[in-house]
Amino acid sequence: MEAIAQLIAAEMTPAELKNNAAAASAGYAYGLAAIGPGIGIGYLVGKSVEAMARQPEAAGMVRTTMFLGIAFTEALALIGFVVFILLKFA
C-alpha cells in the first residue's frame, strides 16, 4: 500500500495530488451527506404511513407534517451537495 502511494506521489505533481484529494473528498462529502437523509426520509415516511393507517381521520395533518419533515431532512442533503460543488468547482 505504501509502495503504491509512493509510486503515485512520484508521478504526480503536488498540485495534481491536491486536486485529486479535493475531488475524492468532495465525492465522499456528497455521498455521505445523502445517506443520512435517505435513511431519515425512509423512517419518516414509514412512520407516517403507520400513523395514517392507525388514524385515517388525521391523514391530512400527518401528510402536512410529513411533507415539512421531508423538506427539512432534505436540507441536509442539499448542504452536502453545496459543500460538494464548492469543494469541486469553486
Add this chain to the structure above:
Amino acid sequence: MSPLAMASVGQAPEVTVSRDIIRRGLIIAPLIMIIAGVIWGLTGAWSAGLGLALVLMNFGLAAALISWAAPISLALMMGVTLFGFLLRLGLISLAVFLVRDVSWVSLPALGITIIVTHLGLLFWEMRFIAASLAFPGLRPNAQEYPSSSAAETP
C-alpha cells in the same frame, strides 16, 4: 388489511403547503437577488435567481409526486417519496453541472442561496402551519389547511 394497501384520499395538504412556499418565494425573490447582487455582483444576482428557482421547483415537484401517489396507495407514496428524493437531488445536480462553467453563474452565490432559501422558506411556512395546528380557531383560512382527510381502502 395491510396499511400499505390503503390510500389517502381527500384534499392534498402538501400541494397547499408548496403553493404557499412558492408564492412566498416569488415575493422575496427580488430581495434575495438584490442582496446577492450587493455581495457578489451581477453574477451573484443571476445565480441567486437560479438557486431560488431550483428550490421552488424542488418543492413543487415533491408536492406533485406525493399528491399523485397518495390517492393510489400508501405503498406507492412511500416508493415515490424515496425515489423522488433521489430524482430531485439528481435534477438539482444536473442543473448545477450544466451551468457550472457559464460566465454569469457564481457557484458560492448559487450554493448559499439554495441552502438559505430552502431553510428560510421552510421555517417561514412551518411557523404558520404550527400556529394553525395548535390554534385551529386562528387559522386564516380553514379550507386551505384541513386538519383531517379520510384515508380509505382503494
